[in-house]
Amino acid sequence: MLKYIVVTGGVLSSVGKGTVSASLGLLLKNRGYKVSVVKVDPYINVDAGTMNPYMHGEVFVTDDGAETDLDLGHYERFLDINTGKHNNITAGRVYFEVIRKEREGKFMGQTVQIIPHVTDEIKSMIRRAGNIDGAQIIIVEVGGTVGDIESLPFLEAMRQLKLEEEEHNVLFVHVALVEYLSVTGELKTKPLQHSVQELRRIGIQPDIIVARSIVPLDNETRKKIAMFTNVRPEYIFSSYDVETSYEVPVILEHQGIAAKILERLKLQDRNPELTDWMSFVKAIKSKDGKRVRIALVGKYTKLKDSYLSIKEAIYHAAAHLGVVPELMWIESTDLEKDENLIKELGESQGIVVLPGFGSRGAEGKIKAINFSRLNKIPYLGICFGLQLAIVEFSRNVIGLKEANSTEVNPDTPYPVVTLLDDQKKVTQFGGTMRLGAQRILIKKGTLAYKLYNAETVFERHRHRYEVNPSYVDELERNGMVVSGVSDNGLVEIIELRDHPFFVATQAHPEFKSRPLRPAPLFLGFLKAVSGLQ
Structure with a gap:
C-alpha cells in the first residue's frame, strides 16, 4: 500500500524543502524501499518552461521532455532516478485539467469549485504519479510557504489525503527556519511557531519538524519548539548549514530521522547502504x-x-x-x-x-x-x-x-x-x-x-x-x-x-x-x- 510523506515549508521560501525531500528519499531508498518524489508548484504557469531563470532558477528537463522545477534535479541526483512529467504538478496543470473536464461535460449539473473538484484533481495526480513509478513511498513536496494564498488548495488537498488514506499511511514533515541572532547567540523559534500555527489552522498537524538554521539546535531550543508545536522533541530534527547539500542526508541520518519516519508509517527499518555516498561527500568536501x-x-x-x-x-x-x-x-x-x-x-x-x-x-x-x-x-x-x-x-x-x-x-x-x-x-x-x-x-x-x-x-x-x-x-x-x-x-x-x-x-x-x-x-x-x- 502506497505511503505518503508530505513536506511543507514555513517562514520563507528556499528554506531547503527540496534538499530535505531529496535527502529523505535517499535514506529510504537506501533502505530498500521504492521511492518516488513529486514537486507541487502553486504557480499558475503550466510548467517552468517560459520562466526567466532570474524568476525561478534553472529549468530542469526530464527524459520525457517536461520543463520542470529545479527541485526535480535534486531528486534525480540524490536518488539516482529519472523523473518525468508526472513528478511535477503545477496549479496551471491542475486548473487546466479541471477546466478541460468541465468543457467535456464531466461535471454536468455541478458548480465546479476549489473543493472538491480542484483538490480532487490534485490528489488524483499525486496518486497517479505514485502508481506510474510503482512506488512504495511517495514524497510530496508542496512548494511555496505556509500562509501563501496560492498554496491553500494544495494544503487542503493534503489535509483531505490524510483523512482518505488508512491510518499511518500519510505523514507530514514541516521544514521551517529558526533564525540565529549572532549578536546574542540565540536561536529564535517564534517564526517557526507561527508557521506551525498557520499549518494547524488549515487542519494539518505536522508529525515531524525539520528546523533549518545556521547552527545545530540545542536541546533547550528543541524542547521549546516541541512545547509550542505539539510535536515531541524526538521528532524534531536540525538541518543546519553544511559545506555541501550532499551532506544533509548524512546529518539527518545521524539524528535518526529515517527510523522515526518508518516507525510512524509502520514500516520496517533496515540498515541503509550509505558507504558510496559517504565516500562521495568526503571527496567533494x-x-x-x-x-x-x-x-x-x-x-x-x-x-x-x-x-x-x-x-x-x-x-x-x-x-x-x-x-x-x-x-x-x-x-x-x-x-x-x-x-x-x-x-x-x-x-x-x-x-x-x-x-x-x-x-x-x-x-x-x-x-x-x-x-x-x-x-x-x-x-x-x-x-x-x-x-x-x-x-x-x-x-x-x-x-x-x-x-x-x-x-x-x-x-x-x-x-x-x-x-x-x-x-x-x-x-x-x-x-x-x-x-x-x-x-x-x-x-x-x-x-x-x-x-x-x-x-x-x-x-x-x-x-x-x-x-x-x-x-x-x-x-x-x-x-x-x-x-x-x-x-x-x-x-x-x-x-x-x-x-x-x-x-x-x-x-x-x-x-x-x-x-x-x-x-x-x-x-x-x-x-x-x-x-x-
Whole structure:
C-alpha cells in the first residue's frame, strides 16, 4: 500500500524543502524501499518552461521532455532516478485539467469549485504519479510557504489525503527556519511557531519538524519548539548549514530521522547502504586535491541557481577525479564592454559557455569562445555554447565575418545557426521546443567517442535552433569535427582536433550527471582542465 510523506515549508521560501525531500528519499531508498518524489508548484504557469531563470532558477528537463522545477534535479541526483512529467504538478496543470473536464461535460449539473473538484484533481495526480513509478513511498513536496494564498488548495488537498488514506499511511514533515541572532547567540523559534500555527489552522498537524538554521539546535531550543508545536522533541530534527547539500542526508541520518519516519508509517527499518555516498561527500568536501579555476560565462550568473545542474555536474566530475574546482562566474554582457574580464579568462584553466536564449550577452560569449580557441584553454559549450562556437569559427576561421544565428540577427547574410524546421510553424511557446532525451550517434575515432565509449547515447535537449546543415561541409573542410549527430543528421557534438579540449554539445548533459556517475563530457573536460588526460 502506497505511503505518503508530505513536506511543507514555513517562514520563507528556499528554506531547503527540496534538499530535505531529496535527502529523505535517499535514506529510504537506501533502505530498500521504492521511492518516488513529486514537486507541487502553486504557480499558475503550466510548467517552468517560459520562466526567466532570474524568476525561478534553472529549468530542469526530464527524459520525457517536461520543463520542470529545479527541485526535480535534486531528486534525480540524490536518488539516482529519472523523473518525468508526472513528478511535477503545477496549479496551471491542475486548473487546466479541471477546466478541460468541465468543457467535456464531466461535471454536468455541478458548480465546479476549489473543493472538491480542484483538490480532487490534485490528489488524483499525486496518486497517479505514485502508481506510474510503482512506488512504495511517495514524497510530496508542496512548494511555496505556509500562509501563501496560492498554496491553500494544495494544503487542503493534503489535509483531505490524510483523512482518505488508512491510518499511518500519510505523514507530514514541516521544514521551517529558526533564525540565529549572532549578536546574542540565540536561536529564535517564534517564526517557526507561527508557521506551525498557520499549518494547524488549515487542519494539518505536522508529525515531524525539520528546523533549518545556521547552527545545530540545542536541546533547550528543541524542547521549546516541541512545547509550542505539539510535536515531541524526538521528532524534531536540525538541518543546519553544511559545506555541501550532499551532506544533509548524512546529518539527518545521524539524528535518526529515517527510523522515526518508518516507525510512524509502520514500516520496517533496515540498515541503509550509505558507504558510496559517504565516500562521495568526503571527496567533494576535500581540499587536498589540485585546484583548478573554471570560468563559467553566461547571462544569468547573478543567480547561480540559473545554472545549478551545470555547477553540480562540475562538482561530480571533480570529486571523481580528486580535484578542487574554483568557479569564476563571468557575466557575458559585462564581457562585451569590459576588456579586463578577458584577462580573468586567461587566469582560468577551463572555460564553460553556458546556455541561454536571445541576443543579450551573445557577443560576450563569442569573445570567450574565441579566447579559448586561440589560447588553447579547454572549452566546453552547452547548447547555446555550441551554436555560438559555430558562429565564432565561421567568422574567424572560415572568414564569414557577419555570420550569426538567426536568433541573434534574423538578417545575417550567413545564417550558420537557424530555426529548426519543425519550429517554423510554432505559434505557442510553452512546451514546444525540441525537448527531452534524444538519440545521438557518435562517430568512432573522435574525442566524443572516447569520452562516451559508445556509438549511441541519449542526452536531454531544450532548444529551437540548430546548426544550419548548408554550412556543415564548409565547417568540416576548415578543420571542425562533427563528432555527434541526431537520427536526422542534426549537429549534436562538435570538437577541434588541434586543441587540448574543445568540445561543444547541443544537448544538456548536466541533467543526467549523478554524484556517483559523472557526465562523460564534464568528466573529460575536468580531466583536460586538471591535466589528467
